[in-house]
Amino acid sequence: MSLPDAIAANVNDGDTIALEGFTHLIPFAAGHEIIRQGRKDLTLVRMTPDLIYDQLIGMGCASKLVFSYGGNPGVGSLHRFRDAVEHDWPAPLEIIEHSHAGLANAYVAGAAGLPFAVLRGYIGTDLAELNPEVSQVECPFTGEQLSAVKALDLDVAVIHAQQADVQGNVMLWGLSGVQKEAVLAAKRAVVTVEEVVDELEPRPHSTVLPHWVITAVCTVPGGAHPSYAHGYSTRDNGFYAAWDEIARDRDGFLAWMEENVVNASEGVTA
Amino acid sequence: MSENGYDAQELMTINAARELRDGLVCLVGVGPPNAAANLARRTHAPNTVLVYESGAIGAKPRRLPLSIGDDDLAETADELVSVPEMFNYWVGGGRIDVGFLGAAQIDRKGNINTTVIGDYGSPKVRLPGAGGAPEIAARAREVIVLVRHSVRVFVEKIDFITSIGPAGAPIVVITDLGVLRPGADGELELTAVHAGVEADQVREATGWDLHVADDLQHTPPPSDEELETLRALRASAERAPGPA
Numbered sequence: 184m185s186l187p188d189a190i191a192a193n194v195n196d197g198d199t200i201a202l203e204g205f206t207h208l209i210p211f212a213a214g215h216e217i218i219r220q221g222r223k224d225l226t227l228v229r230m231t232p233d234l235i236y237d238q239l240i241g242m243g244c245a246s247k248l249v250f251s252y253g254g255n256p257g258v259g260s261l262h263r264f265r266d267a268v269e270h271d272w273p274a275p276l277e278i279i280e281h282s283h284a285g286l287a288n289a290y291v292a293g294a295a296g297l298p299f300a301v302l303r304g305y306i307g308t309d310l311a312e313l314n315p316e317v318s319q320v321e322c323p324f325t326g327e328q329l330s331a332v333k334a335l336d337l338d339v340a341v342i343h344a345q346q347a348d349v350q351g352n353v354m355l356w357g358l359s360g361v362q363k364e365a366v367l368a369a370k371r372a373v374v375t376v377e378e379v380v381d382e383l384e385p386r387p388h389s390t391v392l393p394h395w396v397i398t399a400v401c402t403v404p405g406g407a408h409p410s411y412a413h414g415y416s417t418r419d420n421g422f423y424a425a426w427d428e429i430a431r432d433r434d435g436f437l438a439w440m441e442e443n444v445v446n447a448s449e450g451v452t453a
Numbered sequence: 454m455s456e457n458g459y460d461a462q463e464l465m466t467i468n469a470a471r472e473l474r475d476g477l478v479c480l481v482g483v484g485p486p487n488a489a490a491n492l493a494r495r496t497h498a499p500n501t502v503l504v505y506e507s508g509a510i511g512a513k514p515r516r517l518p519l520s521i522g523d524d525d526l527a528e529t530a531d532e533l534v535s536v537p538e539m540f541n542y543w544v545g546g547g548r549i550d551v552g553f554l555g556a557a558q559i560d561r562k563g564n565i566n567t568t569v570i571g572d573y574g575s576p577k578v579r580l581p582g583a584g585g586a587p588e589i590a591a592r593a594r595e596v597i598v599l600v601r602h603s604v605r606v607f608v609e610k611i612d613f614i615t616s617i618g619p620a621g622a623p624i625v626v627i628t629d630l631g632v633l634r635p636g637a638d639g640e641l642e643l644t645a646v647h648a649g650v651e652a653d654q655v656r657e658a659t660g661w662d663l664h665v666a667d668d669l670q671h672t673p674p675p676s677d678e679e680l681e682t683l684r685a686l687r688a689s690a691e692r693a694p695g696p697a
Contacts, residue, residue, distance in 0.1 A: 205536050206507045206522020230536065231584075254581030256520050257483045261581075268579040280568070282583040283506065284540035291537045303545060304588045307617040313573060357527045358508045361536045388533040413524050420519045 186375065189399035190216045193371045194225075198338040201228040201290075201369065202235060205360030206256065207418075209410035210343040211235050212403045213375050215444045218242045228335060230286050230361060231256070234409065234426050237263040238444065240276060241436050247277040249335075251286040258423055262430040272433065280314055285332045289316070290361050292334035293368025305330040340369035343407045344392075345414060346383060347376045351394035354383045357413025359390045366392055375403040377415045459675050461629035463683055464647055465599055466492065467675045468627045469553070472597055477550040478502040480589055483521050485599050486553030488686060491517055495682050504549065506585045508534045516689035544588050552593030554586050556600045558611040559626065561640045561661050563618025565590065565598070566611040573613060583615050590616035595623045602628035608660040630655045632672065636664060645670035 194200060194217055202210050214235040217225075226247040227236055234255065239245055241263030253264050267276040281289065288300035301320060305311040306328065311319075316333035342362045344355035353374050355362065366372040374392075379402055383391065406412075409419035409426075429439045459467075462485060469489035473479060475498040481490045491514060494501045503512045507521045511531030518526055527533055534543070543549065557580050558566040567586060571577030590596055596619050600606055618624065624641075626633040631646035642664040643655050652665045 206520055207524075207527075250582070252581050252584035253579075254584075256522075265579045269576060280582055282587040283536070283585040284545060284588040287537040287540050291541075302541070302588075304591050306591075307614070308583075308587055309568070309573070309614045310583060310587065357524065358522055358533060359535050360508070363535065364537060388527075390535075410522075411524065413527055417524060418520060418522065423520075 184399045184401055186213065186216050186401040186403055187220070189373050189401050190220055193339050193373050193398055194220075194222055194341075195338070196222055197224045199226040199228060199336065200339045200341065201335070201337050201365045202341045203229060203360055203362045203365040204343060204407065204410060205230060205358060207358040207360065207410060208343045208355060208362070208407050208412055209233055209235055210341050210375055210406060211408060211410060212406035213341045213343070213373060214239060215447070218244060218440070218444055228337065230283055232261060232264055234261070234423065237261040237426070237430055238440065240264055240267050241273065241430065242440060243273040245276060246274065247279070249279040249281070249286070251281040251283045255423060255426060258427050260427075262427070263436060266433070279316055280310060281317070281332065282310060285310075285317060285330070287361055287364075289332045289335045290364035290368055292332070293336060294364040297334055299331045299333050301329050301331055303329060335368050337365065337369035339371045339373065340365040341373045342366065343375045343403075343412065345377050345412050347374065347379050347400045348383045349379060349381060351397055351400050352383060353392040353394075353397055353400065354386070354389055356386050356389040359388070363390050363392065366396055371398040372396060373399045373401070375401045375406040377404050377406070377412050378402065459680055461601070463680065464675060465627050465629055466683060467679045468632065468647075468672055469597055469599055470496065470498075470679070472625055472627070473498045473501055473551060476500045476502075478504060478548060480504045480506065480544065480549045480552040480585075480593060481521070482506070482553050482555070482585070484555070486555075486597070487521075488517060488683065489553070489599070491686055492679070492683050495686070496679060504543065506536070506539055506544070508536060508539050510534060510543065517686045519690050540585070540588060544585065544592055547592055547594075549589070549593040551595045551597060552589035554589060554596060554598045554616065556598055556606065558606055558608050559598065559600060560608060560611050560618075563596075563598070563624045563626070563635070563641060564611055564614050565616040565618075566613045568613040568615045570612055586616045590619055595625070598624065598626040600626065600628055602630040602655065602658045604658060604660045607658065607663075630658060632670075636666065640664065642666050643669065645672050647672050648674045
């Protein structure tokens with residue numbers, strides 16, 4: 184299936200959507216296609232919003248963000264995210280804010296079909312007070328006070344992987360993040376892959392998602408750039424540093440997006 | 454750059470590396486903590502186990518990783534785990550000896566803010582947020598905080614509690630002026646100053662009435678070996694692959 188067709192069929196205005204990939208395999212090409220199709224009012228879920236959500240937020244695709252770390256890793260701020268929270272530009276952005284452990288567990292509960300997950304942590308922090316999806320429970324066995332996080336209920340998960348086979352089974356390897364949980368916590372799953380092979384070969388540290396939990400597979404080589412696909416590409420650290428300047432002011436950001444995303448063709452990722 | 458030829462960041466990184474005793478399991482974040490842990494592994498603590506929250510356990514990076522998701526970490530790790538496993542079994546399960554934290558604001562109890570400056574609902578500055586910090590602060594056996602010393606950072610009351618100070622657990626705060634540790638009352642006090650720094654200078658850069666330990670120490674200046682190793686590490690990061 185082509186990426187534009189997969190996004191058109193599976194991502195609707197108002198959906199709760201997660202584009203996952205923790206520091207690796209971030210599905211940039213799919214995010215760019217969502218921008219090109221002008222989706223609105225999305226609830227964006229992602230542990231580390233990274234540049235891709237800075238772009239979606241700055242282009243006005245989102246009304247709500249669920250996240251746990253909103254920085255440009257090793258560089259500094261995500262300027263479009265900050266502008267939305269600090270100045271409501273281009274639109275107000277409601278935020279639901281977790282710690283990494285909390286949001287990871289919200290994915291786990293969603294994947295397991297449970298209403299909530301239990302963890303230590305949060306207790307004593309202001310996050311626990313402000314996030315309506317964090318509460319406390321008492322352990323029925325020991326009486327210990329623990330934190331509860333509400334399960335994620337996603338309309339659609341979008342991930343990038345190294346390979347799929349002709350049947351549509353998907354394999355990713357290297358740092359595997361929270362992608363399995365995102366796919367299993369979602370009603371629909373769209374996967375972009377570097378390549379389609381006849382048969383998947385077993386590899387160490389690999390995650391396989393069977394074809395019957397995947398809605399659409401699209402071949403998009405380089406679809407994670409400027410993130411990377413282990414074994415296929417390396418992280419474009421220079422672009423992460425350059426983004427700081429590109430995204431710093433509104434006009435410069437819009438001009439860059441117009442040239443490199445809005446008017447670019449499918450699968451071309453700046 | 455000081456007269457002795459090292460800058461504030463190098464001074465903090467080297468003092469952080471010295472805190473790592475050999476063989477500890479160390480959760481490493483991006484930036485100076487990453488440099489400190491890799492410096493320790495290349496100098497006095499070769500058996501330091503590096504854990505990156507991206508899922509790499511026992512990584513032995515050949516160059517200084519520029520991000521916690523660097524493919525070199527994945528290739529050299531003893532084990533790779535998913536993010537939920539990392540936080541539930543390894544951090545939450547209490548298997549981390551030392552965790553590093555940064556701070557936009559810190560108070561005398563070691564509570565840390567990395568979320569907002571100003572009011573949460575209409576912040577003056579929106580910061581990145583929590584990441585792994587709350588669990589690291591709560592579950593690591595020791596916490597090392599690396600932060601520049603100023604009255605904007607060391608404040609009487611922080612604007613937002615992102616991570617709570619580790620009640621009773623060891624915490625050390627390393628700044629460009631000196632080193633703070635909890636005193637008998639649990640509040641951070643100045644236990645050491647770096648070469649050329651006076652205690653009054655540190656008190657002036659602190660937003661509360663900072664107590665100075667009776668036996669105030671002086672940290673030894675960075676050695677040639679420490680500086681050379683750190684600079685070689687940094688140069689290795691700049692040589693890392695990836696289009697510029």
